[in-house]
Amino acid sequence: MQRATAAPGDAQSYPATDVRIEQRDGGIVAACFFAMASPCELLVETPDVEKARALGRIVESEARRIEAKFSRYRGDSVVSAINRGAGTVIQVDAETAALIDYAAHCHELSDGLFDVTSGVLRRAWKFDGSDRVPAQSEIDALLALVGFNRIEWRTPHITLKPGMEIDFGGIGKEYAVDRALALVEAESDCALLVNFGGDLRANRPPVAGPWRVAIERPDTNREARMLLEVTQGGLATSGDTHRYLVRDGVRYGHILDPRSGWPVRDAPRSVTVAAGSCTEAGMFCTFAMLNGADAEKLLERAGVPFWCLR
Amino acid sequence: MQLKPANPQLRRGLMAASCALLGGTAAQAQTAAGEDQSWQVDAGLLYYKENAGRLRTIEPVVSLKKDFGDQRVLDGTFVLDTLSGATPNGAIPSRKPQTFASPSSTSLTPRAGAKTTLYTIAPGNLPQDPHFHEQRAAGDLDWSQPIGIDNTLSFGGHLSTEHDFNSAAVNAAVSHDLNAKNTTLSAGFNEEYDQIHARGGDPIPATDYTLLERERAQTKNVAGALLGVTQVMSRNWIAQLNYAYDRSQGYLTDPYRILSVVDGSGSVTGYRYESRPDTRVRQSLYWDNKVALGPTVLDVSYRRGKDDWSVTSDTVDVHLRIDVGRDMYLEPHVRWYRQSAADFYHLYAIQEVPLPTYMSADPRLAAFTATTIGFKFGVKLAHTGELSLRLEEYQQKPADRSSPLSQLQGLDLNPGVKAAIVQIAWRQDF
């Protein structure tokens, strides 16, 4: 049995690279950095720039810690260790176990549509705007390696069959937002908002009024931004803009249905959901996108505030 | 996914899942920030005091647990027990004063070269030896580790020593998880070997007290087995069912207890050492339930016991843990206990009747009911520590306290006991 560990060291071992401070309107200080392939920021309602910088460093450390631990692009991450397992039993720590449990729970809630093992299908699909669609035999071969029910998960031990992979792509960034906010909330009484590239969460609104957030919305003609006023809670956005295929007039977004191996048809171009936590909001986005044409129906029936763009 | 007619379940389900993820990992991430919390210390101090000048105990306990990772845990406990106060010697009150010798005496009457510590009991009082003083030290060491994925092995040892008693024991147990860890089966065995060397020597059972016939040190051993099932019943309810069996063999008599021998009218004519069988087989069934009702936790357990000395018992134990604010809790506690008398239990022996082979007036083998009522108050300390105070009152009410014999009218032959239990405890993770 092997132990999957995080990258050597922990939050402290990442050099606290400086966050960039920006003064925003209304007495808000922003601490900005780049992580998880997104522009990230912590907004703090405070006159104390140094305090905002200190809190920003906490958020940045946590973002880097989670990225290092769960990114499938990093060879030293826990996820990579699990994916290299090839049939051996891997023992994971409590945080990883909680995420796998969450993935299992969402798999069940979505009747199998949400599946963290579906990433291997990307080997067949290249969403480069062209019309190259893989052969069915290629898809079938990969489908044999997809299926959360195929993995053995009995906490804290996970066993993947050779060739299978898991990835926390649909969970990681939103989870990092919630974790980062919890950490800075423990260190300060200010109004705070953590925003990792459009996935965000606030603990409460500033005195001057709600947080004003701009959500990037894809539009075929121009990049329009939707302005939202956020008081408290999580917000997440899923988008389909830049990765797609067009063939025979049909647009295939990059969200793949793990049951068929094909992209979900008629998924919205963009969906934004508000919920109690960023993790919850992000999963609603994912569920909506997976439901393709019925995205709005799903969100309406679930009773969450949402904005869909087609 | 199926579009159900209305889907608040999806929202509720996802909310619960997210809360479980974020709530759980909050505590873990605190420790992920570099602390290696593999030690846990549990220290407690018990103060136990009975009424009417009887037993008083001060007992510090220290327990240290080290987690070596991979679910391998070493657990050590050390106890120091200081007992003093008067303890009933088994004889019944009488209308005349009674004189007894403390167990370490070698003679009931003063004479050269003999040790004589006597005590006299006033008429109507329960005979109690006021010179009782004892100190006991005990240590336990236990190791547990997983075997494979679903099994755990644990084994341990125990040693204790006091002036008149030494004990050594070993135990081993295995457990197996089933049904995604919803069910755990366990089986264990233990073996205990004791040496009894009472002050003044171990009396020969059932002999005349005044003759002080003693034996050299005696031994006894206990072999036991435990079978258990733990079952997760629902998200907020876990239950446990244990069956225990043990068999004691050897010198099971209490070396300090005697019985009064009375004539037909109830006047005391002499005393005999008690005498118990040299084997005892006990069985018990123990059922425990823990249910979370919101933040409150209810713990209800029932135990049924039976042995071949005819002592049957029922125990019901209820704890209700109520959170007060974020850092404190209050836990009221009630325990009801009832037992039947051993078949050789007698308040006293009657002279005219041939003395039975086995006889004891030990109140612990009598029929009685007992209640414990109290509460525990706990406060969270910084960094996963906890301080608590427990205050309880224990009361034993014997069923059989009087005799129809003329000389014993109006005398309370077995008054029972009331005790105060005070415990301070501290727990800390390192």
Place this chain on the structure above:
Amino acid sequence: MHIAKLTRRLIWLALALTATGCNTIGVKPWQREILARPAMALNAYPVDAAIDDHIYFSKEGASGGRSFGGGGCGCN
């Protein structure tokens, strides 16, 4: 020995339930957050339990049942 028969039956029942893979009782692994609370552990306070076991062992005729006696004392 009435209790022996009863307990034997209960144990067979428990074993039978588990042997048939009766997984209708229980929870999914991700539903254990309440059970994971320290106050829900079956032996949450071993020091309290040890002290109580010692008190009741020395004052009463029945003892144990929850776990092993772990050794005796001269008090009974």
